[in-house]
Amino acid sequence: MRGRLKKTAPLPDIRFENPRLAALGIEPMTMAELRGKVAAKQLNQPQRVDFFMLMLVMEGRGSHTVDFIDWSLSPGQMLFVQPGQVQQWHSEDPFEAQLILIDPGALPHSSGQIFAREVGLLGFDAWVPGLRLEEDTRRVIEAGFQQLRQDFDLFSGEGLDIALIRYELMALLTRIAKLQKQGRGGVEMIATSRLTYRLFIQALEASFAKEHSLRYYARRLGYSESTISRACLAAEGRSAKEAISRRVLLEAKRLLAHSTASVAEVAYQLGFSEATNFVKFFRRNAGVTPKDFRQGML
Secondary structure, rough: OOOOOOOOOOOEEOOOOHHHHHOEEEEEEEEHHHHHOOOOOHHOOOEEOOEEEEEEEEEEEEEEEEEEEEEEEEOOOOOOOOOEEEEEOOOOOOEEEEEEEEOHHHHHOOOOOOOOHHHHHHHHHHOOOOOEOOOHHHHHHHHHHHHHHHHHOOOOOOOOHHHHHHHHHHHHHHHHHHHHHHOOOOOOOHHHEEEEEEEEHHHHHHHHOOOOOHHHHHHHHHOOOHHHHHHHHHHHOHHHHHHHHHHHHHHHHHHHHHOOOHHHHHHOOOOOOHHHHHHHHHHHOOOOOOOHHHHHHO
């Protein structure tokens, strides 16, 4: 897999917007239907999404880029894109797929940072974008896509229809969560460590552009710094400080690759008091200067 995103200005933010489906928050479609709705020029631009997207490739071959990684697409390949990630279609690639777009509000959750137990069990934080399905598994997942699409085509807007489709979606996501876990070797974190990690990741996502200190997150969440670091090591094999740097670096790469903001402007957007501090941070973590990284993406 290799990065091949091209610089554009500005980076489009794509939202789940369909007035007819506002109450449902879920829209299945085929790749052919998506190509019919969106012009190729617009579709092929890098775009930051604020929704979840499931893709199951049915036939043909192609690729889909998610945060600088090209995922090869062929029958049986499933892709998962999360809110905040930057994706890029390559609509000229001759593949067909089933898609499900999901407004985060369509998933059962409570207000505040703590997701309801059902969503917490899914463990989206640990999902990888690409998953290759074996033939038997593919048939089961494909049946889930098809059943949801059939009921969506009969959707009348009534509460029972909304409940039915949302429960079907949760069943499908739960099956995929089990596959994701198997792909990680079935490693299970203890409940307290899993909760600590999830709260830290949620707080980091909300504040990484301003706060780069582990001390800040420890105080905000009421944990010790060592407790958060142990949770991060258990979840993703890196310390909390490394997780913070990784998140800031990813956003820096997105802005440098997909916007015309200057290096100084990117530094300001990411909470660095001086552009020189940002350049040092970027070179230390990426191995190149921001300027060289941007030129390499052209």
